[in-house]
Amino acid sequence: MVDDPIAQGGGRPVTDGWRVMGFPASRMACRTWSITMRVLWEPAGRFHQGCVAYTPQSTVHSRGAGAGQTPVRVGGDVMVIIDAQVHAYERDHPGRPWAGVLTGPAEVTGDDMVAAMDAVGVDGAVLVSPFTMYGYDASYALEVHWQHPGRFGLVKPVDPSDPAVAETIADWATTPGTVGIRLMMTRGVSTDPADPGLHRVLAAAARHALPVNLMGTGRLEQAAQLAGRHPNTQLVIDHLGLPQPQEPPAPAEPFAALPTLLALAAHANVAVKISGACTLSHEPFPYKDIWDPLWRIFDAFGLHRCLWGTDWTRAVKVLTYQEGVEAFRVTDRLSDSDKAALMGESLTRVYHWTPSHA
Numbered sequence: 240m241v242d243d244p245i246a247q248g249g250g251r252p253v254t255d256g257w258r259v260m261g262f263p264a265s266r267m268a269c270r271t272w273s274i275t276m277r278v279l280w281e282p283a284g285r286f287h288q289g290c291v292a293y294t295p296q297s298t299v300h301s302r303g304a305g306a307g308q309t310p311v312r313v314g315g316d317v318m319v320i321i322d323a324q325v326h327a328y329e330r331d332h333p334g335r336p337w338a339g340v341l342t343g344p345a346e347v348t349g350d351d352m353v354a355a356m357d358a359v360g361v362d363g364a365v366l367v368s369p370f371t372m373y374g375y376d377a378s379y380a381l382e383v384h385w386q387h388p389g390r391f392g393l394v395k396p397v398d399p400s401d402p403a404v405a406e407t408i409a410d411w412a413t414t415p416g417t418v419g420i421r422l423m424m425t426r427g428v429s430t431d432p433a434d435p436g437l438h439r440v441l442a443a444a445a446r447h448a449l450p451v452n453l454m455g456t457g458r459l460e461q462a463a464q465l466a467g468r469h470p471n472t473q474l475v476i477d478h479l480g481l482p483q484p485q486e487p488p489a490p491a492e493p494f495a496a497l498p499t500l501l502a503l504a505a506h507a508n509v510a511v512k513i514s515g516a517c518t519l520s521h522e523p524f525p526y527k528d529i530w531d532p533l534w535r536i537f538d539a540f541g542l543h544r545c546l547w548g549t550d551w552t553r554a555v556k557v558l559t560y561q562e563g564v565e566a567f568r569v570t571d572r573l574s575d576s577d578k579a580a581l582m583g584e585s586l587t588r589v590y591h592w593t594p595s596h597a
Contacts, residue, residue, distance in 0.1 A: 318575070318578060318579045318582065318583065319362050319363075319579075319583045319584075319593065319594070320360060320361045320362050320564070320568075320582045320583050321361070321362060321363045321364060321365070321582065321583040321586045321587070321593065321594060322356070322361055322363070322364035322365065322547070322548050322549055322551070322564075323364075323365050323512045323513075323514055323546040323547060323548030323586055324364075324365055324367050324477070324478075324512060324514045324548040324549070324550050324551075325352055325356075325364045325365070325366055325367070325548075325549065325550075325551045325552070326341070326343070326347065326366070326367060326368075326369045326550075326551065326552055326553065327347050327348060327349045327351070327352045327366060327379065327380070327383050328341070328346065328347060328348075328369055328372050328373070328379060329346055329348060329379060330345055330346040331372075335373070335376075335378065335379060337371075337372040337373070338371065338372060338373065338374050339371045339372060340371065340372075341369050341371040341372055341552075341553065342485040342486070342552075342553050342555070342556060343552035343553060343555045344552060344555060347551075347552045348383075349366075349382070349383030349386050349387055349391075350386070350387075352364070352366075352383070352551070353387050353390060355551070355560045356390070358560075358561070359560065359561050359564045359565070360564075361564060362390075362583075362594045363389070363390050363391065363392070363593070363594025364390070364391055364392075364548075364594075365391070365392045365393075365394055365418060365419070365548070365586070365590065365592075366380050366383060366384070366391040366392065366393055366394070367380075367394045367421060367452070368380040368393070368394065368395050368396060368421075370396045370421070370423050370426070370454075374396070375395070375396050375397065375398050377393065377395035377396075377411075380393050380394075380395070381393065381414070381416070384415070384416040389594055389595040390594055391416065391594075392416065392417070392418035392419075392590055392592040393414075393416045393417045393418060394417075394418060394419045394420060394421050394452055395411055395417070395420055395421065396420070396421040396422070396423055397411075397420045397421065397422065397440055399422065399428055399429070399434065399436030399437050399439065399440045400428075400436050401436075404436065404439050404440055404443070405439050405440075405442075405443040408420060408440065408443040408444060408447060408449065409443065409446075409447060411449070412447035412448075412449055417449070418449075418450070418590040418591070418592045419449050419450040419451065419452055419475070419590060420440070420444060420449050420450075420451055420452070421451070421452040421453075421454065421477075422437075422440060422451060422452070422453050422454065422455075423454045424453055424454055424455040424456075424458045424461070424462070425454055425455070425456055425457065425458070426454075430458070430461060432461055432464035432465050432468060433468075437465065438468075438469075441465060441468075441469040441472045442469065442472075444472050444473075445469060445471045445472040448591070450473040450474070450475050450510075450589055450590055451472060451473065451474050451475065452475045452477055452512075453465075453474055453475065453476055453477060453480075454477045454478075455476060455477070455480055456477075456478070456480060456481065456482050456483075457482075459476070459480045459496070459499040459500055459502075459503060460499060462474065462476065462480070462503060462509070463502060463503050463505075463506065463509075466503065466506035466508055466509050467506065469508070470506075470507075470508055471508070472508060473508055473510065473589060474506075474508055474509045474510070475509075475510045475511070475512060475546070475589060476500065476503065476509065476510070476511040476512060477512050477514065478512060478514050478515045478550060479500060479511060479512070479513065479514070479515070479516060479519075479536070480496070480499070480500045480503075480511065481493065481494065481496055481497070481500065481519065482496075483515045483518045483519060483550075483554075484518055484519075484557065485553065485556065486556040486557060487556070487557055488521070489518060489519050489520060489521055490519070493519035493520075493521075494519065494532040497532055497535065497536070500536065501535060501536065501539045504539035504540045504544075509540075509544070510540070510544040510545070510546060510585070510589050511536060511540055511544065511545055511546070512546045512547075512548050513533065513536070513545050513546060513547045513548065513581065514546070514547070514548030514549065514550040515548070515549070515550035515553065515554055516529050516533060517529065517554070517557070517558050517562065517563055517566050518550075518554050518557045518558070524558065524562045524565075524566060525562075525565070525566045525569065525570060526566050530570070530572040534572070537577075537581075542577060542580040542581055542585060543580060543584075543585050543588060544585065544589070545580075545581055545585055546581070546585050546586045546589060547567055547581045547582045547586075549563035549564065551563065567581065567582060568582070
């Protein structure tokens with residue numbers, strides 16, 4: 240059994256793909272998957288505790304250039320791979336001007352991102368609207384979702400200083416494709432864990448069963464206080480909660496702040512993205528020096544609360560997208576079942592979403 244904070248607050252209507260735990264079984268269907276579910280139901284159709292197992296009948300590993308890749312198999316089934324964080328954006332133009340410049344190519348469209356994923360057999364991804372460029376405007380991410388149905392779950396940054404932020408979150412929760420929201424703790428957000436704006440965001444997220452992604456480098460102690468104040472809100476720590484380079488070299492002691500992250504494991508409502516981890520390596524591919532500190536994280540949180548991701552395209556000056564995927568897919572430091580959990584199953588548990596074929 241998994242202690243799932245979403246279970247304590249109920250669910251929200253299915254708007255795209257699947258939302259499994261927390262919703263009546265009658266709302267769940269997908270042509271290309273078979274579902275096995277064991278649950279205990281509370282009144283009003285709320286999910287209390289249980290587990291869900293997905294048995295993929297087909298995946299996109301057979302598509303395009305990715306057909307040449309050898310997918311990992313778990314129990315005879317092809318492992319479904321979901322990237323916990325990618326970005327897509329257009330070139331800067333008057334119709335959707337950039338607020339700033341994000342490290343990466345001049346343009347990475349939804350088509351470009353899907354092509355990169357197909358080339359290495361990644362089935363889907365959480366598409367995080369890039370705050371640096373678009374601020375709180377997620378309109379391009381919505382366009383990408385419409386153009387590539389079933390491939391992306393959407394995360395939008397929200398502004399805790401906005402008095403109407405709860406209404407913004409309620410509206411986002413009803414938008415097709417959404418899986419979460421994001422707080423940019425490093426962008427002028429109050430350091431007070433009792434801040435009313437932060438309370439509005441976290442309380443609204445719990446009401447709508449939306450995980451809150453925290454960009455909280457240097458603010459993990461505050462994240463722990465927020466987790467304690469809002470135990471029914473699922474928090475997801477971005478990028479290990481550690482400073483990560485935009486270009487080589489990696490910091491001299493890249494995991495120096497790891498104990499502060501590990502302390503967050505005491506809060507059952509906190510998960511962590513293992514995103515951008517390869518940028519912290521001092522070695523070339525396959526980045527063997529990252530595994531000892533990563534296993535400290537896996538041991539503390541459990542793999543069911545760890546979500547692999549690349550943070551593409553921010554990492555483009557450090558490694559290729561293929562290297563970010565293959566470093567985890569081919570390593571001997573993870574068993575096949577570990578890889579299945581870290582590279583997809585855990586994300587589905589946290590975000591209640593999995594990619595689907597349109």
